[in-house]
Amino acid sequence: MHIPDGFLNWQTCATTAAASSGYLMTALYKTGARLNQKQIPLMGVMGAFIFAAQMVNFPIAGGTSGHLAGGTLAATVFGPWVASIIMTSVLVIQWLFMNDGGLTVLGANVLNLAVIGPWVGYLVYILFTRLFPKKGYVTGAFLGAWLSVLAAAGAVGIELAASGTIELSVVLPVILFWHALIGIGEGIITSAVLIYLEKNNWPLVKKAAEVHVNG
Amino acid sequence: MDRRAVRLLLVTVVVVLVLAPFASSFPDGLERVAEDLGFLSADHMSEINVAIMPDYEVPGLGGYTGTVLTGLFGVAVTFLLTVGLGKLFIQKK
Numbered sequence: 561m562h563i564p565d566g567f568l569n570w571q572t573c574a575t576t577a578a579a580s581s582g583y584l585m586t587a588l589y590k591t592g593a594r595l596n597q598k599q600i601p602l603m604g605v606m607g608a609f610i611f612a613a614q615m616v617n618f619p620i621a622g623g624t625s626g627h628l629a630g631g632t633l634a635a636t637v638f639g640p641w642v643a644s645i646i647m648t649s650v651l652v653i654q655w656l657f658m659n660d661g662g663l664t665v666l667g668a669n670v671l672n673l674a675v676i677g678p679w680v681g682y683l684v685y686i687l688f689t690r691l692f693p694k695k696g697y698v699t700g701a702f703l704g705a706w707l708s709v710l711a712a713a714g715a716v717g718i719e720l721a722a723s724g725t726i727e728l729s730v731v732l733p734v735i736l737f738w739h740a741l742i743g744i745g746e747g748i749i750t751s752a753v754l755i756y757l758e759k760n761n762w763p764l765v766k767k768a769a770e771v772h773v774n775g
Numbered sequence: 776m777d778r779r780a781v782r783l784l785l786v787t788v789v790v791v792l793v794l795a796p797f798a799s800s801f802p803d804g805l806e807r808v809a810e811d812l813g814f815l816s817a818d819h820m821s822e823i824n825v826a827i828m829p830d831y832e833v834p835g836l837g838g839y840t841g842t843v844l845t846g847l848f849g850v851a852v853t854f855l856l857t858v859g860l861g862k863l864f865i866q867k868k
Contacts, residue, residue: 561805565822573820592864600861601780607857608850609783612790615831615846617798625801649857653849659826716805725817734812738804756786760779 561629561716561739562654563669565662569723576719577667583675584648590641599638602762606634607646609753611653618745626742629673629712632681632705633750636697636764637757640682647674668719672712681708681750682765689766697764698751705750709743710736784854791846796839 568576595603610630617625630650634643651669654660661669681704688700717735721728758764802810809815828848833841 561803563805565820565824566816566818567809567814569819588860588864591861592866595861595865597862597865597867598777600858600865601776603861604854604858605780605783605787608854609787609790611849611853612787612795612846615795615798615842615849616790617801617803619799619801622807623801624807625799625803627798627803645860646857649860650853653853653856655826657826657828657849657852658831658845659822659824659829660831662820663823664820713804720814723817723819725814725819726812731808731812735804735808738807742804757783760782762779762783 561672561713562651562661563665563672563716563719565664567662567723567725568665568668568719569725570664572719572723573664573667575667576665576671580667580670580675584644584670587641587644591645594639595642603638603642603646606637607649610634610646611650613749614650614654620738620741620745624738624741626739626745628746628749629677629709630750631673631677631712632685632701632708632746633753635678635682636685636701636704636750636754637762639765640678643678643682644674647678668716672715672719676715677708677712680711681705684708686765693766697758697766698755701751701754702747706740706743706747709739709746713739787850788847791843791850795846796842 613628613630617627619625631643631647634646648670651661651674655663655666684704684707685700688696713735717728717732720726720731754764828845831842831845833844
């Protein structure tokens with residue numbers, strides 16, 4: 561759901577850019593406070609993986625495709641603040657070298673995919689791991705990923721409406737419909753990768769506010 | 776480098792070599808919505824395009840090669856940027 565230049569008016573671009581910039585400053589600080597040097601390669605590879613996975617569009621119904629966003633995946637390993645940094649790296653590279661997502665709308669894309677996505681996914685995930693400590697993380701990841709896609713899509717709809725591009729009552733049901741389907745793919749991929757990561761001794765966030773990523 | 780990181784990096788390379796070139800070319804969700812609702816050509820602001828691999832293709836290079844090159848390049852620079860940010864903000868303890 562990378563928004564291209566032109567879809568949003570300058571006011572929406574400026575507002576979302578300001579919000580994202582402010583948030584990212586906090587996220588960078590939190591990243592510095594929470595991770596240690598040994599975890600840097602893990603962070604880097606997660607970003608690399610998400611970039612690659614975002615290239616793999618899968619068909620959903622009706623001649624439309626989706627692809628993994630990855631925010632929930634990153635958040636279940638590193639927590640939401642670090643996930644935001646990882647996702648922003650991916651988005652910057654995607655605009656800069658591939659023109660995937662525009663520059664004027666980068667603030668909006670960051671807000672949707674690097675802020676809202678990871679936080680919604682993370683909070684749902686944490687809720688499930690608290691309610692069902694043993695195996696809740698898989699269902700939590702699936703549901704968190706699905707809801708994170710819907711939340712981000714809803715935000716896109718609001719941004720489009722705020723820009724006067726399309727009426728909210730028209731765009732919201734449509735964009736949520738398609739992303740309800742795409743979100744299933746996000747859920748499947750996120751939980752599958754998470755199972756793989758756990759088998760490979762990547763510690764996952766299983767308690768709120770504690771990142772157990774050991775070196 | 777941490778073995779877990781190396782393993783996921785290998786998986787990532789496999790994704791680029793084996794999955795990315797066969798990705799669906801259907802429009803993604805947002806593009807589909809824009810087509811159906813008629814705002815695909817919205818131009819509130821100008822496009823700022825400096826991409827050397829626009830749309831994940833290398834100009835002049837065929838489908839598979841171009842996609843794989845784009846993927847490997849993107850994987851590498853994303854890794855470098857993310858690691859760079861990590862090194863900038865994570866103190867040595």
